[in-house]
Amino acid sequence: MNTKHGKKEHLEAAASHHEQAGRFHREASRHFEEGKDFNHAAHQAVMAHGHALHAIAEANDALKHPASAPLVVPPAPGSADGKTNAAQHHALAGELHEQAAQHLRSAVKHFDQDRGAVAHEAQLALTLALRALSHGNEAAKQHVLALRDKDPAKSTA
Numbered sequence: 001m002n003t004k005h006g007k008k009e010h011l012e013a014a015a016s017h018h019e020q021a022g023r024f025h026r027e028a029s030r031h032f033e034e035g036k037d038f039n040h041a042a043h044q045a046v047m048a049h050g051h052a053l054h055a056i057a058e059a060n061d062a063l064k065h066p067a068s069a070p071l072v073v074p075p076a077p078g079s080a081d082g083k084t085n086a087a088q089h090h091a092l093a094g095e096l097h098e099q100a101a102q103h104l105r106s107a108v109k110h111f112d113q114d115r116g117a118v119a120h121e122a123q124l125a126l127t128l129a130l131r132a133l134s135h136g137n138e139a140a141k142q143h144v145l146a147l148r149d150k151d152p153a154k155s156t157a
Contacts, residue, residue, distance in 0.1 A: 003144065007062045007063075007111070007113050008068060008108055010058045010059065010061045011058070011059065011062045011104050011107050011108050011111070011118075012059055012104075013054075013056045014053075014054075014056075014058035014059040014062065014104050014109055014125070015100075015101040015104035015105050015125075017051045017052070017054040017055035017056045017058060017100075018052070018097045018098070018100040018101035018104065018125070019050070019097070019098065019101045019131065020047075020048075020051040020103065021048045021049075021052045021062040021094075021097040021132065022048075022094040022095070022097035022098040023048075023094070024044045024045070024047040024051060025044070025045070025048040025049035025090045025091070025093040025094035025097060025132075025136065026090070026091065026145035027030075027041075027044040027096060028041045028042075028044035028086075028087075028092040028139070029087045029088070029089075029090035029091040029092040030044040030087075032085070032086045032087035032090060032139075032143075033087040036149075038143070041086075041090075041143075042066075042078075042143060045090065045136060045139060045140060045143075046098075048090075048093065048094075048136060049133070049136050051097075052093075052097065052129060052132060052133050052136065053133075054099065055097075055129060056126065056129050056130075056141050058132075059104065059125060059126060059129075062122065063083050063119075063122060075139030084138070085142065086143050086146070087137040087139075089135040089136065089138050089139035090097075090135070090136070090139050091156070092135045093132040093133075093134075093135040093136045093139070094132075096128045096129070096132035096135065097128070097129070097132045099126040099127075099128050100124075100125040100129045100132065101125075103121045103122070103124045103125040103128065104121065104122065104125045106121045107121035107125070108135040127148065133141065138148075140156060145157075
């Protein structure tokens with residue numbers, strides 16, 4: 001596999017993982033919003049998180065090939081304002097993953113013509129992915145707190 005082909009495949013795989021993460025986050029959001037089947041919602045959230053991590057790894061692999069612009073990883077965003085519930089965090093994460101996928105698909109389209117645009121689109125996708133991970137993490141924290149509040153005896157604090 002030549003380098004050019006490998007980079008493009010990694011970008012396409014990253015976009016696909018972001019799309020999967022977006023779908024799983026939307027499902028988790030729906031379950032949390034309905035207030036039913038929290039175990040399934042948590043499973044969906046874990047699947048979304050796994051796909052997000054794979055998406056970031058694939059994008060990083062694409063940029064590890066020679067002749068790539070170095071990837072600048074922005075600092076992770078802080079936690080949310082505290083007013084957003086788990087369902088909303090998952091919905092936001094889903095939207096952010098979809099946006100990241102769109103930027104990676106755009107990078108693939110520009111791949112043969114404009115490497116600067118590819119690097120820019122990949123950087124935007126990474127920034128969105130990190131924001132999505134932050135929302136997923138915040139949703140997980142809120143879920144654990146909600147479980148603890150329902151049954152303080154099970155708290156390990």
